[in-house]
Amino acid sequence: MKKTLGSIFILLTLSSQALVRVTAQSTSDAGDIIVPKNTKWLAEVDVTKVPKTPVRPVGSGTCPDAKCDGSDNDKCFESCGNKALPSDIYGCPSAQEWALSFDDGPSNFTGQLLDSLDQYNIKATFCVMGSNVKKYPEMVKRAFDAGHHIASHTFSHPHLMSLTNEEIIYEMKATEEAIRDVIGIRPTYVRPPFGEADDRVKALMKAMGYKILLWNVDPTDYDVHSLPNAADKIQGAFKAAANGIDTGLNSHDEPGYISLQHDLYKSSIEQVPDVIEFLTKKGYTFRTAAECVGDKTPHAPFVPEGRLMAQSNPSGQNKEEVSSSTPKDQSSISSIPELKDASVENDNKSTTTKVESSDTSSSSTTSAAAIITHSSVNMAILLFVLLSFIS
Structure with a gap:
């Protein structure tokens, strides 16, 4: 027995x-990467004004060139000219202003980047991934405490147009909670991964209180970071833009610039001091992306007894509501998602990452x-x- x-x-x-x-x-x-899911988050977002555009498989864009027009506007991916909305932010509206922005971090190279920015007393915009916030919380806190602008870049870096509304909400809310647990605020800017966002995705972001942040200078460090001449190629993109040369990477013309780099790549981070010195000599003033569009409150405050949630209303103002939420633990994850075939030098990786649910009060x-x-x-x-x- x-x-x-x-x-x-x-x-x-x-x-x-x-x-x-x-x-x-x-x-x-x-x-x-396992994205935390809390069904209470779904009730926080009013999706009644979000277009019922079908989910699009990755690579389904139909635009023939970098500039879409006519009937194919809403079928294009942002990287090849998806229809721009007046509220989309591509560059600084004032000439001689430049916003440095860095995606996909934080990483084990973010500290070196912050050192360089501190040396020149320059503030930048960091579009952080929620999964990496959990891995490097001290880097996010250091950046925020130094006065840098913290924006969202989703939790796991997916192709947003290939996700359902619910999956997108989980991506954004999980990132909000990861950021909240470290610095106590909620970001109000989002950079869609790969720059891909159709009208449905943009409307859903607006419903969650986000502004779409893109760019108009791309040195393609994700492609060239491992090349022997990476430094020349990365610096060359900045020089071309500053000298008014159209590289063809973006078709959006603004007087000032917002540049895109990734603090995943050591070779890209190492170019920042030279880029700053070159642009300074060209007469540029550095701003965060929020500052260059005149936004003095780029972060939503956090109420200690709950989580401050912003939703868009017909008047265009943010309606703030408070919903209870229990902070989760500060456990870290063990892998950094990478764009294309890029690798993160000198960083330990694991094949599976587990992230605990963000709400410990409900399963x-x-x-x-x-x-x-x-x-x-x-x-x-x-x-x-x-x-x-x-x-």
Whole structure:
């Protein structure tokens, strides 16, 4: 009898562990990063004014060139000219102003970047990923405390047009919570990964209180960072823009500039001092992206007893509401998603990243499903073993 009960216990334990592992992996939205999901977040966003545009598979854009017009406007991906809205931010509206912006961090190179910015007393915009905020919280805090602008770049860097509204909300809210847990604010700017956002995505971002932040100078460090002449290519893009040369990377013309770099790449970060000195000699004044468009409040305040949520209303002003939320732990993740085939030098990686749910007061749908699943299977196993013993 004891042997049988022991067998039952072992079977139940193994089945429970296996089911938890399989269920958790099935919730991953992008590669190895598991995006936290709290169904309460869905109720916080009014999607009634979001167009019912179908989800678009990656690579489904149809624009023939960099400038879309006519019937194909809403089918294009931003990287090849998706329809721009008047509220989209591509560059600084004032000539001789330049906003440096850095995507995909923080990383183990962000400290070096902050050192350079501190040396020249320049403030920049950091479009951070929620998953990497959890890995390098001290870098986010240092950047924020130094007066830099913190914007969202989603949690896992997905192609947003390929996600449902619900999946996009999870990406944004999980990032909000990661940032909130470190610096106590909510960002109000978002840079869509790959610059891809159609009318549906943009409307959904507006419903969550976000401004779309893009760029009009791209040194393509994600392509050239590992090349022997990476320094020349990266600096060359800045020099071309400052000298009024159209590189063809962007078709949006503003008097001032917002440049795109990635603090994932050491070779790109190393060019920042030379870029700053060159642009300073050309007479440019450095601003954050928010400052160059005249926004003096780029972050929403956080109310200690809850999370401050902004929603767009018909008047165009942000309607602020407070919803309760329990801060989650500061556990870090163990991998950095990378664009294309880029690698992060000298950084430890793991093949699977696990991020705990952001609301400890209520179980996520994944956890609930896992509990229900192995409760039912455990019962079936128990009955099977008992019947076998009796027979």
